[in-house]
Each structure stands twice: as structure tokens, then as C-alpha cells.
Amino acid sequence: MGLAAPVLREVAAAPARPQVPYVDFQAQYAEERDAIHACVDRVFTRADFVSGSAVAELEASLAERCGTAHAVALGSGTDALIFALKALGVGPGDEVITAPNSFVASASCIVHVGARPVFVDVLDDQNLDPSKIDAAITPRTKAIIPVHLTGRIAEMEAINTVAAKHGLFVIEDAAQSISSRYRGRAAGALGHIGCFSTHPLKNLGAAGDGGFLTTGDGDIAARIRRLRNHGMLDRDTVAEWGYVSRMDTLQAAILNVRLGRLDNVIAKRRANAERYRTLLDPAFVFIPPARAHAFDTFHTFVVQVDHRDALRAHLLAQGIETFIHYPRPIHLQPAAKELGYGPGAFPVTERQAGRILSLPINQYLTPGQIETVAAAVNAFYRSQKAADHA
Numbered sequence: 001m002g003l004a005a006p007v008l009r010e011v012a013a014a015p016a017r018p019q020v021p022y023v024d025f026q027a028q029y030a031e032e033r034d035a036i037h038a039c040v041d042r043v044f045t046r047a048d049f050v051s052g053s054a055v056a057e058l059e060a061s062l063a064e065r066c067g068t069a070h071a072v073a074l075g076s077g078t079d080a081l082i083f084a085l086k087a088l089g090v091g092p093g094d095e096v097i098t099a100p101n102s103f104v105a106s107a108s109c110i111v112h113v114g115a116r117p118v119f120v121d122v123l124d125d126q127n128l129d130p131s132k133i134d135a136a137i138t139p140r141t142k143a144i145i146p147v148h149l150t151g152r153i154a155e156m157e158a159i160n161t162v163a164a165k166h167g168l169f170v171i172e173d174a175a176q177s178i179s180s181r182y183r184g185r186a187a188g189a190l191g192h193i194g195c196f197s198t199h200p201l202k203n204l205g206a207a208g209d210g211g212f213l214t215t216g217d218g219d220i221a222a223r224i225r226r227l228r229n230h231g232m233l234d235r236d237t238v239a240e241w242g243y244v245s246r247m248d249t250l251q252a253a254i255l256n257v258r259l260g261r262l263d264n265v266i267a268k269r270r271a272n273a274e275r276y277r278t279l280l281d282p283a284f285v286f287i288p289p290a291r292a293h294a295f296d297t298f299h300t301f302v303v304q305v306d307h308r309d310a311l312r313a314h315l316l317a318q319g320i321e322t323f324i325h326y327p328r329p330i331h332l333q334p335a336a337k338e339l340g341y342g343p344g345a346f347p348v349t350e351r352q353a354g355r356i357l358s359l360p361i362n363q364y365l366t367p368g369q370i371e372t373v374a375a376a377v378n379a380f381y382r383s384q385k386a387a388d389h390a
């Protein structure tokens with residue numbers, strides 16, 4: 001498929017042009033070529049390469065979309081999480097609760113501000129189990145970072161209730177969930193701060209790293225605008241030691257173009273998910289059920305299955321690319337050794353780690369390609385069953 005190798009370095013090798021590619025950046029470029037070239041031309045003509053007008057335009061659109069007073073563009077989703085913790089005063093000696101089955105940044109951000117990640121196991125749908133949070137809270141707990149994994153919002157009503165009871169901050173890790181909704185509100189407007197990634201693989205992705213955060217608090221937004229730019233109040237005044245995490249104007253310009261198409265991208269991904277739901281045999285494949293009070297955006301379409309690795313090999317042999325998000329939980333990573341968790345600490349997460357498989361769901365797939373994947377999955381299990389009974 002000719003994709004830039006580093007973006008997809010974790011994709012298992014597939015035949016030259018897969019029958020069903022996991023992502024399709026070439027199709028995306030064909031669709032957007034003129035608009036992208038116009039972005040390049042505009043930014044180079046204005047030469048406002050850093051913090052240019054496209055960044056302010058993007059921030060206004062993102063705040064409106066998320067239903068928050070402020071959005072602040074940053075260099076990555078990881079920086080958004082780190083800055084959110086810093087802005088809320090989380091630091092050494094503090095504990096922060098999050099999910100062990102997420103992308104590593106949900107936990108590394110906590111370590112980077114000098115605090116300690118405390119994990120809580122997840123529900124069938126891979127999101128934080130609110131009923132297990134209470135038991136993980138200590139006098140040192142300062143915040144909860146629920147992760148809206150796959151584009152599906154965690155059970156925020158129950159999470160916010162526990163947080164309010166204990167006076168904790170809630171930072172949404174909405175890196176995978178732009179425009180997902182829960183009880184009428186958008187991701188990013190459901191806690192104190194919402195953190196998003198615009199990595200190229202996200203539903204709203206740039207042509208490189210990027211991210212942003214949302215908040216209703218003007219003081220927090222102002223502090224983060226300072227932190228992203230060396231802690232500067234103005235050109236000559238450094239109010240505090242800061243960082244360099246501004247969004248490139250070119251990335252913002254591209255994101256402005258893609259934001260205009262995002263609803264269409266999400267509609268196509270939701271249609272693909274719906275098609276999978278009707279085609280995949282529930283006797284073999286578990287799909288977290290849709291909820292009436294939530295709107296999922298399917299950054300990934302993760303099923304849970306027995307014999308996952310054999311299925312994955314079977315699909316790859318037919319040119320169907322898949323991912324595993326994520327095969328090794330964070331608490332079992334070598335980097336997490338000092339936290340003292342071992343195998344068995346989070347049974348739901350650990351069981352899911354061996355069963356989860358992300359099927360292709362990108363917006364360029366045809367109904368026929370979704371049918372091909374579903375048929376290949378169902379055939380794999382039916383032939384297994386037939387062999388078991390032989």
C-alpha cells in the first residue's frame with residue numbers, strides 16, 4: 001500500500017497491496033491533494049510557520065465542536081495529558097487513577113509530572129470500571145484519567161460521581177474520541193480537561209504529530225498557552241519554566257481542512273461498524289454493544305475472540321490487515337516494573353489482551369470489503385468448529 005513505514009511500523013507485513021488495508025493514506029491524499037497544496041502555499045506565503053493564524057482558527061473550531069469555552073493546540077496528545085496534570089497541580093507524592101489497557105501515554109504522562117499511576121481494571125467494553133475506582137483511592141489520589149478507548153466514551157456519569165465524592169479532578173483521555181458523545185455532551189466537555197491527539201492515525205489526524213486540550217476554565221487555558229511556549233507571558237517575559245509544544249501552522253491548516261470532513265469520516269466509520277455488527281457471528285465474536293446514551297466514533301473497531309492470533313494469521317493470508325490495541329497491558333511493560341504490579345493484577349484487562357483484535361474500519365472501505373472481512377472471520381470459526389466436531 002506504499003504507506004510511510006514509521007506511521008504503521010506495528011502493522012504485520014501484508015501482501016504488497018492488501019485486499020483490505022487497515023488504513024489508506026493514499027486514498028486520503030488523492031481526495032485532499034488540492035486542499036493540502038493550498039495549505040502549503042498559504043503558510044509559505046504568509047511565513048507564519050509557528051502559532052500562525054490557522055492555529056487560532058483551529059482552536060476556535062475545536063472549542064465549538066467540543067462544547068468548551070477553550071481549546072489549546074499543542075505538539076501532541078501526550079503533551080496535552082502532561083500539561084493537564086501540571087495545570088491542575090498534580091506532582092510528586094500524588095496518585096492518579098487510569099486504565100491499564102490504554103496506549104502507554106495515559107500512564108507515562110503521570111510519571112512525567114512526578115506522580116504515581118494507579119491502575120483500575122476495565123469493563124467488557126475496555127473502558128474503566130467505575131465500580132472499582134473507590135477501592136483504588138487513597139489520601140494521595142488527586143485525579144482520574146478515564147480513557148475513551150476506541151472512540152467509545154467511558155461511563156462518565158458514574159466516574160464523575162466517584163470523583164466528586166472524593167474531590168478529584170477528572171482529565172478525559174479523549175485521544176481516540178473526537179466528536180464522540182455521552183448523554184448529549186461531547187468528549188472533552190465531560191471532565192475538568194479533555195486531551196486529544198491529532199496523530200495521523202486518528203479520525204482527525206494531521207500530517208505529523210499534534211494534539212490539543214479543551215477546558216471550560218480560562219485560567220487553565222491561559223496557563224497552558226504559557227507552558228507550550230517557554231512559559232512566556234509575552235516576547236520578553238518568562239513567567240515560569242515552560243516547554244516547546246506549539247502546533248505547527250501547517251499542521252493546523254491541514255487539520256482545518258480535515259475538520260470540515262470529520263463528520264463524514266465518522267459517518268462512514270459508523271456505517272462500517274454497523275455492517276460488521278450485522279455480519280459477524282455473535283457465537284464467535286464479541287462486540288461491545290451500542291448504548292442508547294452514547295455516540296461512538298470508531299477510531300478502532302475492536303472485537304474480542306478466542307484463537308485471536310490464529311485468526312489474525314488467517315486474515316493476513318487473505319490480505320486483510322489487522323492491529324492489536326494493545327497486546328501488552330501497561331502494568332506488565334518493563335517500564336512499569338517499579339510500580340510493583342504483576343500478572344493477575346487486572347484480570348479483565350489481561351484476558352482481553354489475548355483476545356482483542358482491531359478489524360479494518362477506515363472510511364475508504366467499501367461494503368464489499370467489510371463483507372469480505374466478516375465472511376473470512378466467520379469462516380475461520382465455522383471451520384474450527386467443524387474440525388472440533390470431526
Ligand SMILES: Cc1ncc(COP(=O)(O)O)c(C=O)c1O
Nearest residue numbers: 076077078103105175197199211
Ligand atoms: C489513548 C491515547 N492516549 C494518548 C495518546 C497520545 O497521543 P500522541 O500520540 O498524540 O502523543 C494516544 C495516541 O496514540 C492514545 O491513543
